[in-house]
Structures are given as structure tokens and as C-alpha cells.
Amino acid sequence: MKSIKFAVLLLAVLAVLVLSCNQQPSATNTGSDPLPSWNDGTSKQAIIDFVKNSIDSTSKGFVPVADRIACFDNDGTLWTEKPLPFQLFFVIDRIKALAPQHPEWKTQQPYKGILEGDLKSALAGGEKALFEMLMTTHAGMTTDEFDKTVKDWMATATHPKTGKHYNEMVYQPMLELLNYLRANGYKTFIVSGGGIDFMRVWVEQAYGIPPYQVVGSSLKTKYDTTRTPPVFIKLAEFNFNDDKLGKPVGIHQHIGKRPVFTAGNSDGDYAMLQYTSTGSGPHFGMIVHHTDLMREYAYDRDDKLARLNNGLNDAKKYGWIIVDMKTDWKKIYSFDEKTESDVTKE
């Protein structure tokens, strides 16, 4: 009897091992909701239908594993971008931190405006002023030095409205979407107008996206062999602007394959959504629509920094899903309490 009991015990252990052994990267966990922070509705259903079809080799919507490329904008799509894009807060904070070494900034724009908390006067100098601030805070140092600065800033700086660290302000429903796609054999990429070096420091931890799957804007970099060991120097010269028409170019350059799934939130993402949606095979485009003034921010056609106008106009034409943050998402952030819409649903 002892040996039978042992066999049964062993059986149970082996059964657990087999059940936990997920050999199929394309297998979906059909038993539980893969998108628990999404309210039931057309957006959630469209995502699930697309993904399910894409892994079903008998479906018209089937996508071979090698083609399962998913691209995500970052600012406003994976994390908040208001009241200012977070990388701009980094610029402002860096200027304040560097100010003691630059007494001349007290009377010199755009620095004067930043130091006095008058962003409007700082930005009055237009692109030239912005370029100068960018280069002051992003160039002239090694990549290691820059990485450390971003890391330290991310660990200490907080958002003016929520008081949370910026990398905590990632959208819980989008984290679930990234995981859901990856669990079904998709490679998830960031394709952002933000700085590639700025993002790579923290996105692996925040989103599970490794540095080689990040496409972004960049400065030219020099491999400087005059130091031992050699280092990379960030030069005060633009290398690539990964925004608008630059996004498909960035995708071509970095990924070399047309995505089948793309998510964005502003007209800066229009071209990459269009590129995705003009492929000959199955494809999915979605736009995160900022409609939730209570839990996040509400902006679209009239926004100056993240205008969403053409995307809304042409969504029907290209079959893009408009995700309504207010009604489609139970939670915005992982730290959100249960919300009204959440309670209503239960």
C-alpha cells in the first residue's frame, strides 16, 4: 500500500509539472481572462478575436510566428504624457540640477525660464531653445553617465499630479496587452518619438521589453577609443527623429518587417498605423483615446503636443479600434483603487 500511496503522490507531482509545462509559445490561457483590467466591450473583444485568429492555423487571420511583430508607441500609449511628456520633466530637472555649475543661466534663456518655473518663456525660443535644452541635458557625456542620470532621476522624481514615480504611471491594461501578445508568440517593440537611450534604461523592467526591441529618437554616438576602456560619447547632433513619417522608417531600419499589430495614441503614430494596416495579411491597429479627465487626462483634436485628429478621422477607413480609456479600462494604473466603471460592471 505504501508504494501505491507513493505512486499516487508521484502521479500528483508529475501532473502538476505537466500542467505547468507550457511548451507552446502560441498557447492561450483560455481558462482565465488575459485582459482583466479591460471592461468587456468591442475593443477588448476585437483584440481577443484578432489574437485568437492569429494563432489558429485554420483561420483566415492566421499569422505565422515569424511575422508576429507588435509595435507600441510609448508616450500616451504605454504611459502618461501629461501635463508634459515625462522626458521633458527630465530635461527640466536636469537643468535645475546643473544650474549651480552655470551661474550665467540665471539671466540666459531658455535656462532662466526653466529655473524660474516659467516654461512658457523658456519655450518662447521655439525649436532652437528646445534643441539647446535637449543637447545640454542629453549630449556631451558618456552613455554610461547618461544611463546613470536617468536611472537616478527615475528613482527619485515624481509626477506633479499623482506623486508617483514616472515609471509607475504605466497603463495596467496595456501591460496586460503586452503580456497577452507575448504569451501568443508576438515580439513586442516600442516605436517612440522619445529618446532611445532614455527609454532603454527603464523599459525592460517596466514593460518586459528588452533594449534591442526599442526603437526611438537618437543623437549621434561616437565610440571613443582615446579612453581605456573605450566609451560611447553622446554627440550634440541629431541622428534620427522617430516620429510621424519617421516611425515607419524606424521600423524598417530596426525591425525590417511590417508589423501586424500596432498601438498608438496621436497623429505622430498615424504613419506607423497606416504602414501596419496596408499590409496584405491580417493586421490590427488601435488608438488609445484619452477620454478620462477624472482618472487621467482628456485630450485629442486640439492638443498641441499630442494631437489626435487624422487618426480619429481615418480610423474607420483603416479599421483602427478606438480604445476609450474611460469606458474600456477598469483601471488606468496598477495603483488605482476600484473605480466607478469597475463597480458598475460587477
Add this chain to the structure above:
Amino acid sequence: MKSIKFAVLLLAVLAVLVLSCNQQPSATNTGSDPLPSWNDGTSKQAIIDFVKNSIDSTSKGFVPVADRIACFDNDGTLWTEKPLPFQLFFVIDRIKALAPQHPEWKTQQPYKGILEGDLKSALAGGEKALFEMLMTTHAGMTTDEFDKTVKDWMATATHPKTGKHYNEMVYQPMLELLNYLRANGYKTFIVSGGGIDFMRVWVEQAYGIPPYQVVGSSLKTKYDTTRTPPVFIKLAEFNFNDDKLGKPVGIHQHIGKRPVFTAGNSDGDYAMLQYTSTGSGPHFGMIVHHTDLMREYAYDRDDKLARLNNGLNDAKKYGWIIVDMKTDWKKIYSFDEKTESDVTKE
């Protein structure tokens, strides 16, 4: 008793399932030789030692999965590059194919030289001539058109010495090394001076390396929305030269992480080998030394296109393994018959 027999049977089935359930991407197949085309010796042993340590969390040489980045040069490291780099054969063949539409080429260098089979006179114009031939054959078309041209050429053109298609002339021992690294959790990247668009057409099939893990030289590309659907146009302007000091820059730009394993064969790879070998953690650098005049080609310090001089001089300093193709490799290509060294070993 029936239920006991059933339990035992189920036990057996489950045991088989568990044993076949390979959850660990870092597990090595210890039972068989992972590098069968490599002769036993210091090179093979050094590779195996490094990889085994890198997946052993109790070893000083352990490398976390996220850091298992391996970079490979292409020309002369993964496939043959003689008598000319194969992309140059593509240029020559394209000029011949396009000549009927350009009667003026009969009297115009560098085309005249190419059409008359006089490469020396064609290249007499130096970099300017080479640039002109490159742009004539690589720019002014859509990326889809270019891809098709490369694909068709690869399927038809043959090597002047072996008579094989160029993508058959990949090194069998290196294919095994790529597979061995991937089986142990490494991401394998190509980092080549060759054209990124040229390589992406065929490397996935040849090496199992997806397009987003290819780093190479490129022309600027325009996303042209005046066509429906929009297309990419290859412009006659250099975007990036992924050679020499450009290789670490390409790695930083594209991968965003220092490799721990790098293989090259010429001084064009020196900087990326050095970048790999000046990391603070475990690292491995290897140089494929072309020593086999009978089975392939023999060249190093005096070669004009693929000189290997500094690499040989500094191999000891950086701990780079010099792989001797003649003695270290049983086979060069998969189509090779058993060779003398192979027979000697048995």
C-alpha cells in the same frame, strides 16, 4: 489492481511528458556533441567551456539570460568573402542585367570595366566609382523591388569557384555555433559591414536570424505616402556605415547592450571585439582565421579587402580565440565531403 496498473501507466506517460518538457531555455544537450563539425582542440573547448559556465548560476562565468547577446560579423565569418565579397558580385551582376537599358555604359567608367570583365579598370575610380555602382544598384527603387531582386539573384547566381549558390556557402561549423548559443539562451545578431537590406532577404533562412537581429550598413530610406499603399524608397545617400568603429556604434544603436560573445574575421571587426572584451563581466571573442587554401581561401595580414593584422597582434591581450579553419574545422560547408583532417581524427 486495474486502477493500480492504470496509475502506473499514467505515471509512465506523465514521466515521459515531464522529461520531454524543456522549460529551461538554458539547458544544454549534454548527451551529444553540439559542435560536430569542429575538431576537438583548444578552440572548440574554449567555446564549450565559456557557454557551459555562462549558463551555470554557480559559476564565475555565469551570464544572466537577458545579457546573453552574441554578435557575428557576416562576410568571412559566417560565409565566404572571396574572391570578392558576395554583395559585390551582386553589384556586378546587376550592372550587367541593367546594361541594355543604358547603352551609354559601354563607354562610361566604372560601367565599361564591369561590362568588359575588367574589374580593375572599373575600380580605378576609387571610392567615387564604388559609390556610383552601389547607388545604381541599391538606390532609386522601393525596398520591395530591391528585396525581390536580391531574392532572384540569390536563387540563380553561383560562385565562380564552387558553382554553388552564395547562400549555400555558409560555414557549417558556424551554423552549429549559432544553434548552440541559441539553445543556451543566447540571442544571435549579425553585425556586418554588408547592406542591412541585402542581408535581411536571406539570412533568416540561412542562419535562423530574424531581420530585427541584423545590424548592417544602410542607405537612407523614405516612407513615400504619394503612392497607395505607401512604399519605402531607397535613397542614394548613406545612412550608416557599419564597419570598424561603426560596429560598436551600430551595436549600441540597434541592440543597446554590450555583447558577451563576438565573432569576427578581419580588422573591420576589431572595434566590436574590443567593445565586447572590455566589459566587466564574462566575455568571449573569437577570430575566424582563413588558413585553408585547399578547402576555402587563405589570407590575413596582407589582404586588401579583409585585412587581419591588429586582430592577430592583440588577440593575446584581449583573450581572443583564433580559430584556425584548416585544423579546427572538419568541414567548411555542409556540402563538403569528408576531408583529410576529418579522417585523421577518426
